[in-house]
Amino acid sequence: MKPAKLKFFLLMAAICLGLAVLTTGCHDDDDDYDHHHDGGYYGDGAGTIRLINGSTVMIDFFYLSPVDSSSWGPNLLYGPLPSLASADIVDISAGIYDARAKVIGQYSEYSAYSYDVPIREYRIYDLYAYDSSFTGSLRIVNQSAGATIVAVYVVPASATSWGTNQLSAPVGPSAALHLYDMADGSYDIRIVWDAGPDSFYYDIPVDSLTLTTKNVT
């Protein structure tokens, strides 16, 4: 090879190498995105959440709120979302959000949550709701002859203390306290009466989409 051709070849090789390095060094905005959470592209410039109802019940409400917001804001569903259906919530500004789906059931209301949901422009975030996604409820019925419940403590069975009083007003005979929005699991209950010793109930199950009723005396 002649020196002039060799020089030209080396120059071209250097240019190609430089271009290759530059291309590799460029940050692809999509590279750091968790594709596992990515439902695909969407063409309107804002982000989208696709709520997929994999549960056996109808989802009545869906809320989306920026992570630093103190309220859930308005319902974003046009109507109840049937089982096995999906709904797209479109035109969401890019950011990090908290999500809540809510079911109004025959016996109680139940919610399902997801926190720190990343919404990106032109992207669809698939969010699944199953039966096990939802909270459960607990109904405590005062079945005593004439005593009034003045305080109720309900904590996870694994808790080491009794937490805060769940009651805002006394519960008289035959009346009930209905607690909702409880994560599924086993709970311990302590009932404080206006007279007499406290009552204790251990390992009471609270299941998703279920109202557990416990009579206390």
Place this chain on the structure above:
Amino acid sequence: MNTGKVLISLILLGMPLFILSAGNIDGADFTQQRESAIRTAQEPPSAAARLQEETNQPRLTSRVLKSKSAADAIEAGSTVEKREKYKPYIAGEGEKKVK
């Protein structure tokens, strides 16, 4: 005679235990009412099975990690049933629990 003395001693020793454990400890007598399934005819049953199997997708959970206000809160109920939102347990809060 000795057996009688032993029995009386056991009863006397056991009494303080009954006195200390003031309160009623009940068994697991409770009832549960599960929300009935409301299915639609939009998709065949096989679709339901497929959705249930895809548990590695981003999903909602029953864990309540934040307290945010909601305009549609229904903390009301009737005079016989007071409906309230559960106040999540904060580790270590309240009186110590002794089972």
